[in-house]
Amino acid sequence: MKVFVIGIAGGIGRRLAKALIARGDEAIGPVRRPEQIDQLADHGVPSIQGDILTMSVAELAQAMHGSDAVVFTAGAGGKGGPAATSAIDGDGPRKLANAAALAGVRRYLLVSVFPEAWRERHMNDNFEHYMLQKKKAETELVRSGLDWVILRPSALTDDPGTGMVDLGLAQTHREIARDDVAATIVDLLHAPEVSRTILEVTGGSTVIATAIGAVTDPSHESR
Numbered sequence: 046m047k048v049f050v051i052g053i054a055g056g057i058g059r060r061l062a063k064a065l066i067a068r069g070d071e072a073i074g075p076v077r078r079p080e081q082i083d084q085l086a087d088h089g090v091p092s093i094q095g096d097i098l099t100m101s102v103a104e105l106a107q108a109m110h111g112s113d114a115v116v117f118t119a120g121a122g123g124k125g126g127p128a129a130t131s132a133i134d135g136d137g138p139r140k141l142a143n144a145a146a147l148a149g150v151r152r153y154l155l156v157s158v159f160p161e162a163w164r165e166r167h168m169n170d171n172f173e174h175y176m177l178q179k180k181k182a183e184t185e186l187v188r189s190g191l192d193w194v195i196l197r198p199s200a201l202t203d204d205p206g207t208g209m210v211d212l213g214l215a216q217t218h219r220e221i222a223r224d225d226v227a228a229t230i231v232d233l234l235h236a237p238e239v240s241r242t243i244l245e246v247t248g249g250s251t252v253i254a255t256a257i258g259a260v261t262d263p264s265h266e267s268r
């Protein structure tokens with residue numbers, strides 16, 4: 046399987062690319078800074094220089110040519126203010142969907158966020174704007190007609206992965222290691238029966254493959 050990853054130099058993105066390559070798949074995606082190409086190559090991850098904001102839909106479609114799936118795991122990360130959040134988190138996923146449709150790539154996994162994430166912390170206006178943009182992106186992908194999966198991870202950590210998660214249509218928001226999000230994405234990409242659904246994932250107590258099995262087969266043992 047060849048996967049085109051937007052955000053491939055990011056925390057989840059590079060873990061995802063490395064995990065895909067480790068299991069014999071291919072991963073590639075655009076990075077904004079030339080030095081990131083060498084940094085990823087040091088880990089055996091190929092990339093191209095590109096920015097989803099400046100690449101046209103046709104250029105993105107060309108770049109993903111031959112891919113079996115696309116993953117959007119980019120984010121402004123609070124840098125650049127609300128305009129950057131709107132452009133990357135809000136509009137980026139739709140642009141990627143348009144490019145995927147043009148390139149004939151049907152499978153699309155969007156990394157989103159729990160709607161109730163950190164509500165108890167009474168976050169600032171920029172965070173609320175981020176949440177609105179993530180929901181906008183979800184809504185547009187759901188309408189795209191592609192073979193989409195939206196994965197909402199809870200708060201991300203750089204702790205080592207455990208290989209165990211809680212995954213389902215609704216979960217309690219806690220924390221999850223980026224390693225475990227990446228591993229979940231790998232297994233979801235290889236589970237074509239999981240399609241057109243929104244899943245929430247957080248650190249938990251179920252082996253990832255078992256948790257994914259339980260999504261499509263409720264009789265599957267999930268604990």
Ligand SMILES: NC(=O)c1ccc[n+]([C@@H]2O[C@H](COP(=O)([O-])OP(=O)(O)OC[C@H]3O[C@@H](n4cnc5c(N)ncnc54)[C@H](OP(=O)(O)O)[C@@H]3O)[C@@H](O)[C@H]2O)c1
Binds near residue numbers: 052055095121134197
């Ligand atoms: N942080 C959390 O707790 C949390 C919780 C739930 C969901 N999420 C979501 O999880 C996803 C990944 O999180 P993460 O921590 O892995 O993010 P990250 O480390 O900030 O990585 C995001 C990547 O996106 C890239 N990017 C930004 N704008 C781009 C553009 N215009 N074109 C190409 N690439 C671009 C960044 O490039 P540069 O390296 O050039 O900056 C960066 O490498 C995000 O969508 C985020 O909203 C985060």
